Amino acid sequence: MGRFRQRLAAFMYGRNGPDRLYTFILWVSAILLLISMVIEAFVSLVAGYILQGVAFVLIIYAFFRVFSKNVSKRRAENERYLRIKFKIHAFFTRQKNRKKYKDTFIYTKCPSCKNVLRFKRVAGTHTAKCPCCKHIFEINIK
Numbered sequence: 001m002g003r004f005r006q007r008l009a010a011f012m013y014g015r016n017g018p019d020r021l022y023t024f025i026l027w028v029s030a031i032l033l034l035i036s037m038v039i040e041a042f043v044s045l046v047a048g049y050i051l052q053g054v055a056f057v058l059i060i061y062a063f064f065r066v067f068s069k070n071v072s073k074r075r076a077e078n079e080r081y082l083r084i085k086f087k088i089h090a091f092f093t094r095q096k097n098r099k100k101y102k103d104t105f106i107y108t109k110c111p112s113c114k115n116v117l118r119f120k121r122v123a124g125t126h127t128a129k130c131p132c133c134k135h136i137f138e139i140n141i142k
Helices: 002-012 020-042 045-067 071-100
Strands: 105-109 116-120 124-129 136-141
Touching: 020 045, 020 071, 116 124
Parallel strands: none
Antiparallel strands: 105 116, 124 136
């Protein structure tokens, strides 16, 4: 068993290996395969085969990424995926917090950088400073 591990490690040296995007692509392809089985059974064979084809292309692409020696390009793809995933996660977290703290906080966008800012709900006109772009603006809280 030790010899197999050494050969596998030597083969994978200089290659990208599995990352978060690889895992995501495999999950999407597994879900597509399940949906294709349901569609084949109840709707149409052709539509099921098309979904299976898409799923298998995704699986091939995922393994291409794992065995790729162009590590910098694969890392850039993974970084792009993680940035998009973070933005989506932050959006839903922000929506949850808006509901949770709607009585104590007010959410508004910075007029300069459009970043979402949170202020305590204290009635009146206040001067605010954006922590990102340092823009100073006035906010009217009712």
